[in-house]
Amino acid sequence: MLKLAVIPGAICGGCDVALASVGEKLLDVLKYYEIVYWPIAIDRKLSDLEAVEEIDALIYMGGVSTSEEYELARKLSSKSRVKVALGTCSVYGGIPGLNSLSSPLEVYKVNMGKSDHWIQGDSLGLPQLIPYMAYTDVVEPDILAPGCPPSGKVLDQLLEQLIEYAVKGEIEHKPILLGDPESLCNKCPRNPKTTKIKMPGIYRLHEVELDDKKCFLEQGILCMGPATRNICDHSCIKTNYPCTGCGGPLEWGGDSGVSMISSIGSILLVDSEKSLLEPGLTREIDKLRDYIGTFYRYTLRKSMLYKLRELKKGGLK
Amino acid sequence: MSWRPRIIAFFCKWCAGSAAETAGVMRLRYDPNIVPIIVPCTGRIDPQLVVSAFLNGADGVLIGGCHTPNDCHYSSGNFKAFKRVYMLRKMLAEVGVEPERVRLEWISATEAPKLVRVVNEFVEEVRRLGPMGGSRA
């Protein structure tokens, strides 16, 4: 039997619940693996896991936010053969990664700033906050399973990979980014297909009554579809909510934000550029607010923009 | 004191690119810190290229293309570039990078003097902003 460990880092619980809900497929995996640690599912303590000399497959969920999480992620990864980053927090930093532009202290101050009462004293061993990281900033995983939380499709692919590893003893073409290697637009039921998508302007989500058939971009509503990997078969779009990009970029190493502005550049008001001219286009683009929260909602921590910012601060060579 | 700004310039081959050539022929001098890269059309410049330039050591990126509305050889590549650069600059500002490090100018094949002026101005601007990475020595 191979050994499988599932570790929760800084998570919301969503990935944990998603993995626990896959059902029968999990039973297939259990033909090859014994779960040596997974707090949500089995009664094993961290000390048991520390006693295990080698872990065959390690699944890490969530980001890394404290000194204790960091140590744990490092220590366990170093004795694991196959490392899996599960969920967008783990792969790209996820939504908490939006705080990566501020120091932990600044974040802490804002969060606690609304208190009515402050007490001084000892921290009683409370773990220290460190600058927030994705799991992929700590180690280079072999399998990346994006999604907030990962869809049934990604989880199925992951379990298949684990079974394949159990049978073959190796993973080829690492790192493997799960999901389908295409943009969400590719097979989107709303993709006009015969014509190119055109954006008639820029509207915010609250400004229009959403058409439940038409491509969001064609309604002027930002949909991250063109820059997002198909990890979910359009689950948000099917509930008439635009894709917010939780699947991350099309390829590992890609960048959702710059590819999205590239796409918008090609499709925004293409029929009236020559009459609107630069001032007209500027006026429309000015309606676009919060680039970071829109284009990098889930991937800021791993983005080129974050690297640029680090470079600016002198923290990158 | 010895720091010199490193600048990448993407010039479209039909307008700014050929203005640069003319400038050479006319022996108009522009700052040597600039590395010109000739592209078929500004509409082909992916914002990713611009960001990569910074990550690979550039302190500023200049883009020169054909005048709007009608000079682009491919009809509207320049408008695409305009929209992308406009958004990119906003995005840079959000992470604390000076948007002035990216500049877009329309320069026709006959405007070699404008090209020289723009380049020199831009070099000056970037010099004022200091190096992209860390220390401002």
Add this chain to the structure above:
Amino acid sequence: MSEYRLYRVLDPVTLVEGVARVVIVTGDRDIRAVYQIMEFRGFEKLAIGRKMEELPRIMSAICGVCSWSHHLASGKAIDVVFGRRPTPRSTLVRKLVNYIQVLDSHLLHFAFIGLPDVTLWGEMQRDISKLLAKNPGLVEAALKTRSLFKVLEKKLVGKIQHGGFVVPGGVTRGFNRDEIAEAEKILGEISDLTMKLHEFFKDRVVYSGLLRKLAERGEFDLKAYNLGLVSGGDLELYDGALRLIDSKGRVVAEIADNSKYSDLIGEATVPWNYATLPYYKQAGFKLFSEESTILVGPLARINVSSRVRGEKASLEYGELVEYAGGKPISNLLYAHWARLVEIIHCIEMMREIMDKPELYEGGLVNITGSPVERGIGVLEAPRGILIHDYTGNGELIATSARVITPTTINNMAINTNLTKVSGRLVEEIRSKGEPSRETIAIMESMIRAYDPCNSCATHVLRINGHSQPVSFTLMVVSEEGEVLWWG
């Protein structure tokens, strides 16, 4: 500062969502157990600068266990910010989803944590695997509800967690009759399975007298303020007045305007916890004192409301109150039964909504209204009062956010409750070298009764492990850091 020693116990607390541990502090005058929440993600900071209409999808990532509660509370806050009254149809859609959320979460806790914890009283390992060995049919029923919820949630809300459908003034999609017909069928199955769990609980825990016997123990008692939503005095989960009662059951405050929540709740920051300690503001902050502690959640809701709607639920409610000897019920172990009352209530209310023609007719969103600066959304999440409070600028970009989750509110209650056993725990360690099984069991049961969701409290803080049956890790460390005992 006086000298103290530190003992870490229950590290981490398992069978709760998130990462927490219990630390025992002993000083010259005082012995205390503190419940320490340890993760930090900072949602109040990352909300700043975001487009307010998109906050519901962003802020739901505070918690994957009750993501719909956050999505909806956030949605209620932005309705106010955008000055929009949600359409009647969209309100029904939201209410339905809210009931699904409470039902799902309660059933999970009741079946996987509550039942084993109470019915296996006296045993060290009180988890679902133990229960499985004793009563496989029951556990099968519990597991079946999980897969049914998955189908139901996928069907109605697209994703199991963190989808989006709430926008200011409404929702992006409604349900059609076919979808609801299917959902109703699934709900019927869930309801049947629930009956099995219900009977088992009543038999083994209530009629056997076990619950009364356990409830006689003083440790589980909490004579605190109780806070919950009521609508016309009825138990309410989505939209109502905040009612606060004191430990004698007297109504101290009832505010229809939820935006005045800060008249009732203050927050204290302590250096040993990443979650704040909310307290009853008028009483002032008194650390670990019942006099300033507020309880929220199923038991508090039962305590504050005069009635529970739904034929079966109201009967169950009556039976609970009678058995417990009247209200307010101050013994935390009754929270399990309170959850059961609400499970039944949710099923009945969902059926009621599904039968309403308004669920299928009318507009899904109201896009008119004049925006205001600040919006506050309050609702009852499975674990109690949840508050999202946002301020924005003229461009509807968030400039500040405050989120108070039920587990954060109960942080003080848990800590206050724990104080009642910590003295005994330390005595035992000193005299016998280790705590008695009974003391550990009491602490575990105490914390589990709260069903703390530390990811929620962990928008500031997180606790490791999860909402499923595992036992606690307990460790006692000397002041020199030597491990005295662990198990």
